[in-house]
Amino acid sequence: MKRLAILGSTGSIGTSTLEIVAAHPDRFTVEALTAGANLDLFAKQIAMFSPRLAAVLTEELAHRLKAMLPSDSSTEILFGIDGLVAAATISEADMVVAAIVGAAGLVPTAAAIKAGKDIALANKETLVTAGHLFMELIEKHNVRLYPVDSEHSAVFQSMEGHRNADISRIILTASGGPFLNTPIESLRRVTVGDALNHPNWSMGRKITIDSATMMNKGLEVIEASWLFELPLDRIGVNIHPQSIIHSMVEYIDGCVMAQLGTPDMKAPIAYALSYPERVATGVKPLDLTELSDLTFSNPDLERFPCLSLAYRAMSDGESMPAVMNAANEIAVEAFLAGQIGFTEIPELIEKTMNAHQPEKLGSISDVLEVDLWSRKRTRELLKI
Ligand code: NAD
Ligand code: MG
DSSP: OEEEEEETTTSHHHHHHHHHHHHOTTTEEEEEEEOSSOHHHHHHHHHHHOOSEEEESSHHHHHHHHHHSOTTOOOEEEEHHHHHHHHHTOTTOSEEEEOOOSGGGHHHHHHHHHTTOEEEEOOTHHHHHHHHHHHHHHHHTTOOEEEOSHHHHHHHHHHTTSOGGGEEEEEEEEOOOTTTTSOGGGGGGOOHHHHHOOSSOOOOHHHHHHHHHTHHHHHHHHHHHHHTTOOGGGEEEEEOTTOOEEEEEEETTSOEEEEEOOSOTHHHHHHHHHTTSOOOOOOOOOOGGGOOOOOOBOOOTTTOHHHHHHHHHHHHOTTHHHHHHHHHHHHHHHHHTTSSOTTHHHHHHHHHHHTOOOOOOOSHHHHHHHHHHHHHHHHHHHHO
16 A cells, blocks of 8 residues: 655646546555645545645635534644645655645655655656755655656656666657747737647646746756756757657667657556556557657747756756746746736746856755745846
8 A cells, every 4th residue: 555645636736646546545545635725626635535634825724624624524734834844744654746836846845755755756846946956865865756747757667677878868758839830920929828728738727838838848858857867968859749759768779768648647647656566547548540640840949948948047057947947937927917928938037047147056945045036036027
């Protein structure tokens, strides 16, 4: 039996994770759940999975949640960062699913590693902002990190049974999002609704916008570089609009291993939870005869400047990826709130990056400090 704590259980990854758990009650139990503010769904999840502990963002939300639960509910309700950390470190859990969105995932994920938990990592901001610190922590505490992101799971699966020394490069695939073929001059005028209309994947709002700008792929390149210990020049990106090949590993003998599947996050989530075994997910198996075409091309960096910004941030190194990530979070929020246009997202991020001198980050609190600086700076730029 694998005992889980799921951080961000009301999100897109969180709810898919609970679907897998519900389908395999003989293999998984839920010891702790956390959520931001979606109390109706959270109360239902608590009723269904009876975790020992559940945590929400604020004290006020905790009071409201308690009032929604039956009086005989045995789930302890906590709140704030202490609640999140208590869920991430609960002694009864073996594995923590890190599925909070944004830099808010850093502190609880670090706490979980220090408590010796294996991590199923969805929150890509963790490795993007603090990759060196997290890789050190993972080694020090001897825990395992399983990628949940479909591309990293595909690389992980394509590396099984092979020697790392034989890898020549990895190729992450990208759908290209909803604006792959939109005339570049029209991108300025696309709406929030257009940008949220992803052709292949159903995901949370922030990552859906990141997919439309391709910042998502940039974050994934940085994440892959830490996870698989590869320099940027050995991580390629191919636009593959059908999202059938989820990524590939090329070996020194010229052979390429790829992982294919119907685009559904339940498959990579299940692999992270059940590794090295596999469990049924309900994901529709592929019928290759039904697929008319699988196409691949190089990304157009004029169309997707966020991808170049991510490569630049990683090659500048040190604090720059954290600065880029925070600026992106603010820019995406502003776009979703209708305050800026789509093409202003990369413009804002670049301005914030240009105002920053990379500095060494020695601790998670250094990362949070530079994250705050970047948010403040980007918000100031927004007002101009
Ligand atoms: P989402 O917005 O659907 O859900 C986020 C969850 O985190 C929710 O439970 C929310 O209540 C909680 N949350 C949000 N802000 C919080 C805060 N400040 N403190 C505590 N909890 C907070 O997001 P998602 O799409 O499920 O993505 C989660 C993470 O997984 C992201 O980092 C994303 O990049 C990554 N990811 C998602 C997908 C996907 O298909 N959705 C794929 C790969 C990677
Ligand atoms: Mg992905």
